[in-house]
Amino acid sequence: MMEMPGRKLGVYICHCGGNISDYVNVERVADVVEGDPSVVTVKTNIFTCSDATQQDMIAEIQEKKLDGIVIASCSPKLHLNTFRAMAERAGLNPYQYTQVNIREQCSWAHTHSKDAATDKAIKLVRAGIARTGLSMPLKRLRVETTPAALVIGAGVAGLRAALALSDMGISVHMIERAGQPGGMISKWGKMFPNGKKGSEIIDSLIKKVRERENINLFTDANIIEKSGNVGKFSVKISVNSKETISLTVGGIIVATGFEPYIPKDGEFGFRLDGVITLPEYEELLAQSSGSFKYKGRDIKTVAYIYCVGSREHCKEDNPHLYCSRYCCTGAVHAAVCTGDLNPGVHQFHLFRDMRTYGKYEMLYDQALKQGSIFLRYEENEPPQVTSEDGRLKVKVKDRLTGGEEIEIKTDLVVLVTGMVPRANAPLVNVLKLPIGKDGFFNEIHPKLKPVETVIDGLFIAGAAQGPKTLSESVASSMAASAKVAALLLKGYIDLEPLVAKVDPDLCTWCGACEQTCPYGAVQRITCDGKEIAMINPVLCKGEGGCVPVCPQQAIGVEGYTNSQVEAMIDALAMEVA
Amino acid sequence: MTSSDSSNGGGPKILVFSTNNISDPGIDLAGSSHMNYPTSVQVISLPCSSGINPRWLLHALEAGFDGVFVAADGTDCAYLPDCTDRTAAVMQKAQDLIKERGLDPRRVKMAGICSVCSESFVSHMEKFNKALSELKT
Structure with missing residues (x-):
């Protein structure tokens, strides 16, 4: 292992409640690494991220004049920035801090072998010490930002985001693929909780958007090109497939919504006369007043079948495994609206698990009081829908009455369909949007970074990210707007200084790095009478594409230099004595 | 090459190079899913698999690792559209260096691991572990 004389490092090892210490002997890790010559203090903490522990660490950094710290805890995706900020508050350069992941990549992955997990944690912490021992203080790079945003999708999430951004003084360019703004809910009837119609909500939002001077709304519009980076993206928009508009924006919100699941022919009787999906039923309700008819026939009975296209564990062909989250509430709400319209309608709900969470429980209560009947079926014994003499018949085995087979003659069968991701390949391609396992756009973390993507400056909102109710969609669009505004209103962004750097002593200028860099970050300069490469830190993305092409080994990315990576490899390879 | 690893019943020692934005989250997910x-x-996490110095792979084998797995960004790379080709070139160079030293080029391996590819990562680790065990005998 490389000697690092003169370094004064602090090492903090986290129990994470028991998430780490149940599977890794953290005290032993502390004992072993304490012997490292560059380490002056080692502590274990129950929750290293707690305010109290951060205060203690700050005090110790200042008191012992530490010049580097290693925190072994969770994934850096969660707390790298937390602890960088803490280091800064303590007066320590935040880039002389290393987070070692001993939770996701150690304790949680090796829950059955505490000794082996402990040995692995020791090696990982040693590698963190080795890297930190070779760390240099770095300064962030400041770039100016453009106080304008692009919002993609003019449904409820996009419209609300545009207004929120406009309120905060950010100019908004909004593009909608369809000929009209409004999205999904513009066709729907009364929405929970305030009872306003979907069309009313959307109309009032569109009116406000059109009144704003700092919002440009383009319909029939698609994004065709994106370049630049956070704070200053250059985008090209195609409008009406003929005109191309170039824009500069600081941030982008993607709010492209969902598509309703369309059942296959024959799935729960789909395509039989009177078997319709929940969105179709919503439209029917929105259009009905006074009488309640379907194709001119009075509706006296409605049977809802839940979880159509959701939680499909028995289906083999391309199943949707996830819960679509909004559909239980949507169907129960539709039932309540039906009861309000015509209290005489008999309503049967054939569900698997009822998930009217939070205050949506009030809707369920209301449906029960109105006389809705709830029958529970198992996925492997789904309800059978048939048509006899122009009337629909649903047969179901009801678990709640011990598997009794019940037959319902009904006028309508409503298939309570979930949300599926929109097919949006060109958009995904232009923006390089990350996609999660269910096919929706993927956030960095569902709780800690719920609207952020791995691409700086690119945010997601609404049901494009996963099934959501109206209020959840709007909440996420507010979150994304707040994130964009926080990013752009300061007028500048401090970029990560973890970029490539040329060692002027080793470089002999061959031009290989200049050729390989797609960002034009490499320049040829003369330094002390010698031609060498110089990397512009603002243009460099820090991915290190130039590192392997340099024949002189003269390039390293800050934080990941040759000597740091090799020291980490040596530390990981060393056996625990 | 060290063959004794008390912590894993003598199993092969594998170094993984992951990437901060793409494959490391996938490896995290394997842990979060227990x-x-x-x-x-x-695992050593780096910004991008196209930035791996081929010498690091040789260095790892010489330091005592039995195998090195590059969990590449693949087509998900946010930096470079040709990341896969670049990483493949890195692997080619690494294999040449390894062969020059008389080591078996099968000790280095690359696969694209996406940010939710936890199952694929675990399966690659099991397969590579097995392949390296067979190389040893």
């Missing part, structure tokens, strides 16, 4: 893989697998 999928087990050998404890002799250790």
